[in-house]
Amino acid sequence: MSGWVRIVGLGPGNDALITPEVVGVLEEATDVVGYIPYVRRVPARAGLTRHESDNRVELDRAQHALSMAVEGRRVAVVSSGDPGVFAMASAVFEAAEDGPPAWRGLEVTVHPGITAMLAAAAALGAPLGHDFCCINLSDNLKPWALIEKRLRLAAEADFAMAFYNPRSKARPEGFGRALEVLRDTCAPDQLIMFARAVSTPDQALTVVPLSEATPEMADMRTVVIMGASNTRIIPRDDGPWVYTPRSVPV
Amino acid sequence: MSGWVRIVGLGPGNDALITPEVVGVLEEATDVVGYIPYVRRVPARAGLTRHESDNRVELDRAQHALSMAVEGRRVAVVSSGDPGVFAMASAVFEAAEDGPPAWRGLEVTVHPGITAMLAAAAALGAPLGHDFCCINLSDNLKPWALIEKRLRLAAEADFAMAFYNPRSKARPEGFGRALEVLRDTCAPDQLIMFARAVSTPDQALTVVPLSEATPEMADMRTVVIMGASNTRIIPRDDGPWVYTPRSVPV
Numbered sequence: 181m182s183g184w185v186r187i188v189g190l191g192p193g194n195d196a197l198i199t200p201e202v203v204g205v206l207e208e209a210t211d212v213v214g215y216i217p218y219v220r221r222v223p224a225r226a227g228l229t230r231h232e233s234d235n236r237v238e239l240d241r242a243q244h245a246l247s248m249a250v251e252g253r254r255v256a257v258v259s260s261g262d263p264g265v266f267a268m269a270s271a272v273f274e275a276a277e278d279g280p281p282a283w284r285g286l287e288v289t290v291h292p293g294i295t296a297m298l299a300a301a302a303a304l305g306a307p308l309g310h311d312f313c314c315i316n317l318s319d320n321l322k323p324w325a326l327i328e329k330r331l332r333l334a335a336e337a338d339f340a341m342a343f344y345n346p347r348s349k350a351r352p353e354g355f356g357r358a359l360e361v362l363r364d365t366c367a368p369d370q371l372i373m374f375a376r377a378v379s380t381p382d383q384a385l386t387v388v389p390l391s392e393a394t395p396e397m398a399d400m401r402t403v404v405i406m407g408a409s410n411t412r413i414i415p416r417d418d419g420p421w422v423y424t425p426r427s428v429p430v
Numbered sequence: 431m432s433g434w435v436r437i438v439g440l441g442p443g444n445d446a447l448i449t450p451e452v453v454g455v456l457e458e459a460t461d462v463v464g465y466i467p468y469v470r471r472v473p474a475r476a477g478l479t480r481h482e483s484d485n486r487v488e489l490d491r492a493q494h495a496l497s498m499a500v501e502g503r504r505v506a507v508v509s510s511g512d513p514g515v516f517a518m519a520s521a522v523f524e525a526a527e528d529g530p531p532a533w534r535g536l537e538v539t540v541h542p543g544i545t546a547m548l549a550a551a552a553a554l555g556a557p558l559g560h561d562f563c564c565i566n567l568s569d570n571l572k573p574w575a576l577i578e579k580r581l582r583l584a585a586e587a588d589f590a591m592a593f594y595n596p597r598s599k600a601r602p603e604g605f606g607r608a609l610e611v612l613r614d615t616c617a618p619d620q621l622i623m624f625a626r627a628v629s630t631p632d633q634a635l636t637v638v639p640l641s642e643a644t645p646e647m648a649d650m651r652t653v654v655i656m657g658a659s660n661t662r663i664i665p666r667d668d669g670p671w672v673y674t675p676r677s678v679p680v
Contacts (some may be wrong), residue, residue, distance in 0.1 A: 188533065191449070194451070195450075195540065196449060196450045196451040196454070197449050197450075197451055198449070198450070199441075199446060199447050199448070199449060200445075200446045200447075200448070200450075201444070201446040201447055201490070204446070220598060238676070245452075262552075264548060264551045264552055264556045264557075264558055264559055265548070265558060265559070266559070266560075267559075267678070269552070269555070269556035269559060269673070270556040270559030270560070270673050270674060270675060270676045271676060272556075272674055273555050273556055273559075273662075273664065273671050273673035274673065274676070276640065276664065276671070277662065277664050284664060289551060290551075290552035290553075290555065290556060290670070292447065292544045292548040292549050292551075292552040293548075294449065294542045294543075294544065295546075295548065298512050298515070298542040298543075298545065299538075299542050300515060301514045301542075302512075302513070302514055302519070302539075302540035302541060302542040303540075304520075305519070305523050305540065305600045306513075306514045306519035306520040306523055306540065307514075307515055307567065308514055308515060308564075309516070309517075309520030309523075310516075310572075311563070311564065311565045311566060311580055312563065312565070313561070313562065313563035313564070313584070313589060314558075314561065314562055314563070314564070314565055316561060317538035317562045319676035321676050321678070322560075322677060323477070323680045326678055329587065330561055330588075330589070330660065332585040333583045333584075333586055334563070335582075336583055337563075337579065337580045337583040337584065338599075339563060339580070346448070364540050370665075390501060403454075407582075412523075412527065414523065414527050414534060416534065420521050421526070421538070423519070423520050423523035423524065424520060425524055426488070426516070426520045426521060426522060426524070426571050427571035427572060427582075428572035428573065428576055429569070430572075430573045
């Protein structure tokens with residue numbers, strides 16, 4: 181039997197957000213590789229070997245998946261959210277491009293998932309209802325100057341913005357610097373939203389004007405959404421609705 | 431029984447990409463409202479009334495959904511893709527904000543789906559694997575000058591870009607103008623991708639350098655993805671892999 185690599189997205193946390201297509205891939209796989217907590221979301225069964233690896237070893241993990249597939253294994257590479265958004269798909273193609281020619285002859289497919297910003301936006305209302313951008317705030321793999329440049333241009337374009345990886349123990353200061361850039365470029369009453377552990381029992385949502393945002397409002401499990409200048413809030417007793425209108429008047 | 435409005439995403443076309451959460455909403459609904467082809471994706475059954483409406487009447491449709499929910503109906507509002515990305519969620523909240531107070535007391539929830547750009551990116555490889563933006567190229571609801579400004583700033587930020595509604599019979603020229611703006615601001619060999627009818631039997635993928643792109647490559651069923659300056663192509667006999675690397679060297 182010929183091996184393959186299928187890169188799948190497990191969605192933001194709630195199993196009811198995993199697509200049937202991804203469930204089908206996991207049922208056919210002989211091996212699952214991924215970051216420890218994501219691999220643990222795949223139930224153990226006979227015939228399935230689960231390979232857990234630590235964070236920040238994405239290229240090693242991709243090479244492992246490709247080398248197993250060349251040996252005829254059916255390998256599911258799991259990411260949370262969508263595998264094409266700051267996740268494993270790019271790492272697998274990068275490893276395939278730089279690896280032995282046999283890796284580029286393999287069947288490698290990507291199977292989308294609900295990425296965190298879409299689940300966060302849904303929980304809040306529709307803050308990404310008009311043009312938006314999506315920025316990874318970690319400077320592990322790119323210079324901070326590029327992040328800052330993109331923030332300034334995105335604010336000038338008046339995009340709504342979704343931020344992944346806003347803050348971690350290893351990078352406690354970055355998000356505070358991002359807030360300073362946003363305060364330089366956006367109005368103080370522009371809305372900013374913090375969606376933590378979306379779709380899980382730990383879900384917590386916070387909506388504040390930019391002037392009241394603090395770095396501590398974000399952690400590793402938070403997606404941050406910055407509203408556009410016309411993003412609106414509808415106050416309600418059980419949590420506001422936030423949305424960005426579909427139209428911008430001429 | 432109290433009524434509700436649940437705004438759901440049916441994904442890009444293949445039913446294997448609909449989440450179990452959305453399937454559950456559709457099973458509980460008494461009414462489904464939406465644009466004709468999306469409502470027809472929901473199977474008829476006893477106890478379910480399907481309300482089909484034409485394109486471009488989003489606010490009317492949203493008001494209809496909210497008014498039925500006030501009467502105790504359980505109303506599913508369907509969009510293709512994700513309901514929060516250029517779809518019905520913003521229209522429902524806009525109608526709720528401007529409508530009678532009872533509408534703002536309703537249970538209104540949004541249930542995410544696989545939006546077209548994620549399915550298109552997955553089919554192509556991982557072109558949205560790093561920072562990106564998402565722009566609706568239709569000028570039905572915003573001035574063309576704003577679209578052009580956002581394109582220029584997004585190019586300056588070196589985002590990968592996903593374009594929705596690139597071209598329609600009513601707007602045949604807009605996409606050609608967008609290509610001109612991109613040619614002003616991006617390198618001629620930067621990759622641009624056309625993903626038509628993604629996840630359906632009609633799926634067609636085209637990848638060309640920007641210098642070879644023509645307006646006719648896009649239609650109403652196409653999502654266009656413009657690569658960033660470092661987006662790479664891996665040629666293969668059965669269609670290339672395209673990906674944007676996770677890292678940008680300092």
